Amino acid sequence: MNTLTMNNYTLIIMVDDKQVVLERILQVTRYRGFLINGITAKVNTGNNVATIELFVSSDRPISLLIDQINKLVDIKSVKVDNKASQLSKAKECSA
């Protein structure tokens, strides 16, 4: 059993409502080493922009994930909701 310092983050992601954009974000999040703890997503049908709230945790810096999500073609913006994010919350895992 290793003890890793897991931090919790909430990301606010604005995207063009395009095919599989949600799958792309989830794939990148998993591949880059972040656990997905929850997600909400809603499309504004007026402007075809979706707002995604993504709750993640990892021992890796959140900037790594933000940079990778930002590279996806249909992303308009990615921000960390600092109020909702909890840093340095120790969590045991069996890595």
Place this chain on the structure above:
Amino acid sequence: MTDSKPLTGGGLLFKVLEQHGVNHVFGYPGGAIMPIYDALVDSNVQHFLCRHEQGASFSAVGYARASGKVGVCMATSGPGATNLITGLADALADSIPVVAITGQVPTAAMGSDAFQEIDIFGLSLACTKHSFQVNHVDELEKVLHQAFEIALEGRQGPVLVDIPKDVQMASVSPTFKATSHLKNKVKLPLADISKALDLLTHAKQPILYVGGGVGMANAIDEVRAFAKETGMPSVSTLKGLGALDTNDKNYLGMLGMHGTKAANLAVHDCDLLIAVGARFDDRVTGKLDQFAPDAKVIHFDIDTAEINKRRVADAPILGDLKENLPLLTMPLNIENWQAKIQQMNNDFAWRYDHPGEGIYAPAVLKEISDLMPNNTCVTTDVGQHQMWAAQHMNFDEPNNFLTSGSMGTMGFGLPAAIGAQISRPHDTIITVSGDGSIMMNVQELATIKRYQIPVKIVLIDNAKLGMVRQWQDLFFDGRLSETDLADNPDFCMLAKSFDIATKQITKKCEVTAAINDMLDHDGPYLLHVKIDAKDNVWPLVPPNSANNEMMESA
């Protein structure tokens, strides 16, 4: 173009390819892409029938890397599409602009587990820069333009466009307007070079660390001007080879796991590392926390995500290398450091005085490098021969050395050489392969025969999966597991069966004449070079070790 007569979706595809200057595509037909292959008959695009879709995807990669243009490959649905994936993954990992077109079952059949149906759109997420599925023919023209734009924009990469069969057959009136469609391009901040200038002017032992991004940024002139003006010692990654002037007395060659001793020791001792289009890959750094342990870092890159990913940059400089690198180009007062570098270059120079009559692969590759015509393009497969080629051959441009750097894909070399030769018909194209690797896409010998593609194949044969065998000997107590290839086919007979001229050599005294025969031959040629199965690639930085802890013998 003003022709707005209705076309089929398949016909529109080729019109758009022509708009983007595509003259050649690599592919393999099948049921769900038949309307596109029907439209091909009436197009001006030349199609090369490869003998496996993976070959088609690697030929597209080789075409793109050798020419700087977008490589295009096509395959049918299901297994045709999945066979493209390794080539796309390779293109993503090495940032190569490729557009892949896949046929898909008709929209009405999608999601029904139809014959040859696979969710290639879903499979593409992890192995492309972006992908599209075209659900209506009215979207097709815009999507195809976007695919080319995305493949080339910023850090380049592969884009897949999946087109259902009914969309390929549907009628559409094209607009022929190729306008920019990318709304969300990343805006890079203006470079702040003040910190970098401060680091540079105070450095006593700086090193220029050059990667594959230099060639892709078309910044070779700027990098060479920087190296010359500053007099800074320089090293290259595998993909950066060719970017620097190999005659520069301060150039130390490749760094990393199989890098030169001088390059690795110099990087270990430097006080400033200027990374240019390089990404601190694990094969470069060895044990990361002991890589250039006393150095500050200036990091030039086009990709924000590479900054601070594996090594924190003291001065990151994002953006176009051609614009930014000249801002730091200035004379430096580093004579003592240059003298030390030149001494190391002299002390640790490669030696080719291999004992015995048997053939020493590094010497063969050095001699080919010395004898090959100007602007020869060399491709490799993956393994010992790849590292020997990187160590012992010299290249004057990065697009003259095509190797699967990040993905390390065996089977890359032969189809990549075919693509390179199609894109550069007047240049000599050599593929250096191994007896393990060549069998991974050996069917492409049929493509060479069909189109009489004059690729020269140098097959380094040790009847082993040599690199894995080397590691088993060194790090697994000599317990050899599934690395013996003593039952290889007769490679010369194999070549002859595809009407490819061939010769086998087994002794040192045969090498020079055989190389000249190969280079003088008009058509395709396979030079079969038998070497000792126990030859190893040296130096070698063992796993989890610092680069200054390299092994130089067993």
